[in-house]
Amino acid sequence: DDQDWAQDDSIDTWMKTIINKLSEASDQAVKASALVLLEQLGSNDAPSALPPYPLTSRLATPVDSPVLAKVQKIPLVEYDLHALRTLRLNETDLPIYIPPNGKANLKAQDKDIFPLMTRVQEFLASERQVMLILGDSGAGKSTFNRHLEHHLWNEYKQGGDIPLFINLPSIREPEVDMIRKQLKMYDFSDDQIQELKQHRRFFLICDGYDESQQLINLHKPNQLNQPGQWNTKMVISCRSQYLGQNYRSRFIPQSSSHYGRTPAELFQEAVITPFSEDQVENYVEKFVEMQVPLGPWTTQDYMVRLTTIPHLMELVRNPFLLTLALEALPVVTAGEQDLSAINITRVQLYDTFVKRWFYANKKRLESSALSDQDRRTLDNLSDLDFVAMGINYAKKLATAIFDEQGRNPIVQYNPITDKGSWKNAFFCSDPEVRLLQEASPLRRTGSQFQFIHRSILEYFFSCTVFGPVSRDNFDDYDSQSDRDLTDTSILGPDNPLFKRNLLVEQSVVRFLSERVQQHQEFKSFLLDVIEQSKTDHTTTAATGATNAITILVKAGVTFHGADLREVWIPGADLSDGQFDSARFHEANLTDVNFARCWLRQAVFNGAKMEGIRFGELPYLDGSGHILAIAYSPDGKQLATGLYSGAIDIYDTVTRSQVRRLNAHDKSVFDIAYSPDGRRLVSVSGDKTVQIWDADSGERVSLMKEHEADVTSVAYSPCGKLIASVSSDSTMILWDSEKGEKAVVFAGTVDRVNRLS
Structure with missing residues (x-):
């Protein structure tokens, strides 16, 4: 209908x-619509062929046009997968990565190492189904997982395996159909x-098993790789400290065949x-390159301090x-001449980082x-000490996450449905709350909020037990000034020390144990708490008391000769x-738990000791009086020699006979x-x-050459000879292959109790 446009014959023809x-x-809807348009335009015949437009390459797969996707014969689900690919590649914020x-x-x-990405790629190409990646807090598990996702999406081809990153704490009940829930979040029908x-097959990248507070095997209830169910390979990450000794049962998949590979x-x-x-x-080199503008320190400046302190x-x-250290070092070492005299702890790095963040x-x-x-509002907060107000906000939020969410670090906030909940106090539109929330070390994804790292959450929670009070003054900041700025008023009955078992929070205990080393008043307070339990058994x-003595022991405090009579410390x-x-x-x-403790001459008279552990490993119930024991070189078998003359062989994995x-006829x-x-x-x-x-x-x-009880035996390192000794001081060397004596040393040795 545009007359100017219609005057151009070339446009009309095109x-x-x-x-x-x-x-x-091929799509009937597109075809029908096109035929109707041609009829309306009065053009039932194809126009004259035009020379091809000089494009040298095909256009990229569309990301915003389902109709064009249909024309190019791309399945709609594949179009949505390409849209997801583009979203994830653009959305992923990749930090400094080594x-x-x-x-x-x-x-x-630690010396027997390999490139982790190479090992994961080998796993993806193998027949294995689950790969568990463990690491300490801050080791880079999530960063690696995001780089893995980024790499897999870059390598993605139409119809190929689909990488799917699942942040487990963000999924409600991930043990139930977690793949569907994640795809629903991306608007798949x-x-x-x-x-x-x-x-299709999915490469699942499940991040944060520990942060989602999981205790079960996600592979089994999601029925992964079972007939008619999801076809997957799973990479799943978890903090090492979260798991017990028998952790593999939480991750080993169930086999779909009685005749295939074992789980x-x-x-x-x-x-x-x-x-x-x-x-x-x-x-450090990459960190220096990213400083805008370039900072005064070079890579060498940082490395000198990292290697000297x-x-x-x-x-x-x-x-x-x-x-954290690279952020803090310029402040911590300012004015210091003797770097070798500086003592920097983990908690000091967090203290400095947090204060610099709020400042x-x-x-x-x-x-x-x-x-x-x-x-x-900002002026009022500054008058009250903005940094201290920000730290107080973060401490309260950390406490609420521990109390209200069972330590799940992700807070889902809806301003309408959560108006009357505890979440409103931290994420509402009140100007003071909003400014403090915007200034805090939090990450927001849509309606989800979380601290930028799990350890930051744990740091702030530890500060609710004992932590420094900040001064909003960084012009003359002294990294050692906090030792005189501790708020002792928090050491009261409302302290979380008395309200929850901190032993399940190893990172929190570690922060607090370092506070003990820095603050004598905190150490004295914890000792008083233990003393109080002697008369107060509530x-x-x-x-x-249980938390207190655990923190002190982890801080290296010794209790030699200590009077711990009637202390009440169950589960310490x-x-x-x-x-x-x-x-x-x-x-x-x-x-x-007394594992590996020094307990010489310790007295336990009258103590309640049910369930006490001294660090012994699992034991076998022998079927007789055991006089001798030996492990096979590969550790898979254990042999015991009995008083009855029998020998029992055990499988060390199943601990079964x-x-x-x-x-023998005798012992x-x-x-x-x-x-x-x-x-x-x-020998017997x-x-x-x-x-x-x-x-x-x-x-x-x-072999029967001995004339007295044979008391000890040993193989030579090459295995060709056997040495045995009897109670009459006779030693015989045997040819182990022929079972014949080679050399006899009769009466030439003193009594020998043991050969090796």
Whole structure:
């Protein structure tokens, strides 16, 4: 209808050409609409062919036009996947990143490392279904997961495996259909989700198993890789400290076939290792490059301080702590001449970082265009000490998260439905609340709020037990000034120390143990709490005493000769503590952990000791009086020699008896495995030396040259010789293959009790 437009014949021709092309589309709706338009335009015949437009390459897959997607014969679900890909690639905020290394499991040595990304890619190409990534708080698990997602989306091809990042704390009940819930968050329809479930495979990247407070195996209730269910491979991350000894059962998938791989063969794990010094330096280089404008310090300036200040390099091998250290070092070392005399702890890095964060955000707000009401509110907050007000806001929010959400770090806030809830006090539109929230170290994603790192949440919660009071003055900031600025008024009965078990919060306990080392008054307070439990046996007093003595032990406080009579500390973790000659008369030590403690001459008369642990490992119930014991070289078998003359063989994994050898007529005094683990030799009061096949239990050789009880036996390192000694001081060397004596040393040695 536009007359000016219609005067241009070339435009008219081109439009008809395009519509005619659309009339040939496979999509019936598009085709019908195009035919109607052609009829209205009076053009039932195709226009004259026009020369091709000189494009050298095909346009990229559309991200905002479903109609064009249909014309290009891209399935609608694939169009939405490409839209999700674009969203995630643009949305991902990738911080400074140094590719981490990993080791095979928690027991592996840090020297036996490999590039973590390479190992994950090998997992994705294998038949395994679940890979668990463990690491300490701040080790870089979430950062790695986001880089993995970014890499997989960059590699994505139409019809290929779909990477899906799932922040587990943000999903309600992730044990129930978590993939559907995540796709719903990206506006996929039920039909699309069903299509993806039936025809596509997902690479799941599940972040924050510990932060979602999970205790169950997510693979099983979500029925992953079961017939007719989701086809997946899962990478899932968790903090090492969150898990107990038998943690693998929470992650090993269920097998979908009785004849395929066992569940254990479908599982793999890796542990992120601390940064090497080279990785630290690479990180520092990138940190310096990102400073805008460039700061006064070079990479060398930072590295000199990191390597000179005692113990600092060990502390910053953790990426998050390294970031805090780089932010704090210019302040902490200002005016210091002797760097080797500076003592920096983890909690000091957090103290400095938090104060600088609030101070910088105060300056940002002061230079921003604010409404008159917001400007007056900011002035009032500044008069009251803006930094201290911000820290107080964050402490209260951390406490509320612990109390109201069971430590789930993500707060979902709706200003309408949550108007009367506890959340309103922290996220409402009140000017003071809003300014403090905007200045706090929080991250917002839509209606979800969380601290920028889990350890920041734990730091603020630890400050509610004991922490420094801030001064809003950074012109003359002294990193050591906090030791005289502690708010002792918080050490009252409302303190969280008395209200909750802190032992499940190892990071919080660590922050507080470092406070003990810095503040004598906090140490004295904790000792008083323990003393109070001697006469006050209420739950509140016992909780406080249990937390107090745990914190003191982790701080390295010794209790040699301490009077701990009648203390009430059920469930305390005293592992690695020093309690020589301590008196625990009549104390409540129920479920206390004394693993690796110094307890020489400690007295426990009358103490309650149900469930007490001294660090012993799981034990086997032997079926007789055991006189000898030996592990196979690979650690998979354990052999015991009995008073009855029998030998029992156990599987060390299942701790079950594999077989019994009715070996000797009299007591078995010693047993030993060959270096290759294929043979087992035993000696006895029946004067014999016997060799056994370790796998079948068949006797290989019986040797009778001794004339007295044979008391000890050992294999040579090469396995070709066996040495045995008897009570008459005769020692014989045997050819282990032939079962024949090689050399006899009769009466030439003193009495020998043990060979090795």
